[in-house]
Amino acid sequence: MCAIWLVDADMSEVLKIDNVHKYFGKFAANNGVSFSLKEGGIYLLVGPNGCGKSTLVNCISGIYVPEVGNIYYRDADITSEDMYKIARRGLVRTFQIASPFLSLTTLENMLVALPDNAGENIALSLFKPTWIDSEISAVRRATELLKVLGLRHVWNKPANTLSGGELKLLEIGRALMSGAETILLDEPVGSIDPVLCHQIFSHVLRLRDELGITFLVIEHRLEVAAQYADHVFAMDRGMLVTEGTAEEVFEDERVIKAYLGE
Numbered sequence: 694m695c696a697i698w699l700v701d702a703d704m705s706e707v708l709k710i711d712n713v714h715k716y717f718g719k720f721a722a723n724n725g726v727s728f729s730l731k732e733g734g735i736y737l738l739v740g741p742n743g744c745g746k747s748t749l750v751n752c753i754s755g756i757y758v759p760e761v762g763n764i765y766y767r768d769a770d771i772t773s774e775d776m777y778k779i780a781r782r783g784l785v786r787t788f789q790i791a792s793p794f795l796s797l798t799t800l801e802n803m804l805v806a807l808p809d810n811a812g813e814n815i816a817l818s819l820f821k822p823t824w825i826d827s828e829i830s831a832v833r834r835a836t837e838l839l840k841v842l843g844l845r846h847v848w849n850k851p852a853n854t855l856s857g858g859e860l861k862l863l864e865i866g867r868a869l870m871s872g873a874e875t876i877l878l879d880e881p882v883g884s885i886d887p888v889l890c891h892q893i894f895s896h897v898l899r900l901r902d903e904l905g906i907t908f909l910v911i912e913h914r915l916e917v918a919a920q921y922a923d924h925v926f927a928m929d930r931g932m933l934v935t936e937g938t939a940e941e942v943f944e945d946e947r948v949i950k951a952y953l954g955e
């Protein structure tokens with residue numbers, strides 16, 4: 694069941710990576726990477742271990758500043774911008790969102806992810822009878838997101854009782870509560886468990902379809918997540934070697950060679 698979202702020319706570009714170079718000493722971990730993402734697409738960035746994927750995501754999310762090249766988010770040049778400012782624009786890497794508080798419930802975890810600590814008061818106010826409009830609308834938003842994420846049935850359960858897949862989904866939910874519109878997922882499927890993978894990605898598809906969220910998923914294993922991606926970028930040795938549909942990319946000799954280490 695491969696849901697293909699047609700990434701056409703009319704869709705607006707949300708993220709543009711333009712000739713990014715990132716050096717560690719003289720070693721170029723990213724050596725002139727360029728590509729762009731259109732709104733509402735699910736993109737997969739693959740490549741063998743050490744090819745520079747995380748370095749690139751660190752450049753995009755503001756952890757590193759590339760020595761050469763530029764990164765644009767919705768027409769703003771964010772190349773040297775602070776991490777928190779980039780996140781405030783709606784470009785969020787999930788691990789930037791603090792890990793869930795394991796003793797808080799799923800819903801409370803969603804509410805404390807609101808920017809500027811507003812959520813902290815709202816989470817506390819769950820125990821008070823005096824709600825104000827903004828608190829009610831935050832609870833409504835959290836409840837709607839939990840529904841799309843398939844977490845509504847665990848809204849009142851402490852996070853420490855959730856499964857690994859549910860915790861990943863909660864992490865995405867917390868990013869969305871913080872205002873994320875474009876989400877960077879760096880190696881989101883820690884284990885090879887195909888059920889967990891399907892659970893996460895079927896909800897990623899729903900978030901894209903129902904809320905128009907754009908995803909860039911980083912993964913070193915070729916087979917994981919490929920069936921969910923609209924478009925795949927493949928890196929090797931700091932450079933983009935090819936891009937296209939999953940089939941096109943995975944049949945490309947340069948990609949096969951990269952994985953075989955030739």
Ligand SMILES: Nc1ncnc2c1ncn2[C@@H]1O[C@H](COP(=O)(O)OP(=O)(O)O)[C@@H](O)[C@H]1O
Nearest residue numbers: 717722740741742743744745746747748749913
């Ligand atoms: N902070 C760092 N200092 C020095 N070298 C680094 C640093 N981070 C990554 N590298 C090197 O850059 C290359 C790319 O790493 P990374 O971006 O983590 O690759 P990937 O995420 O694709 O596995 C690797 O050779 C790695 O050893």
Ligand SMILES: [Mg+2]
Nearest residue numbers: 746747748880
């Ligand atoms: Mg990595």
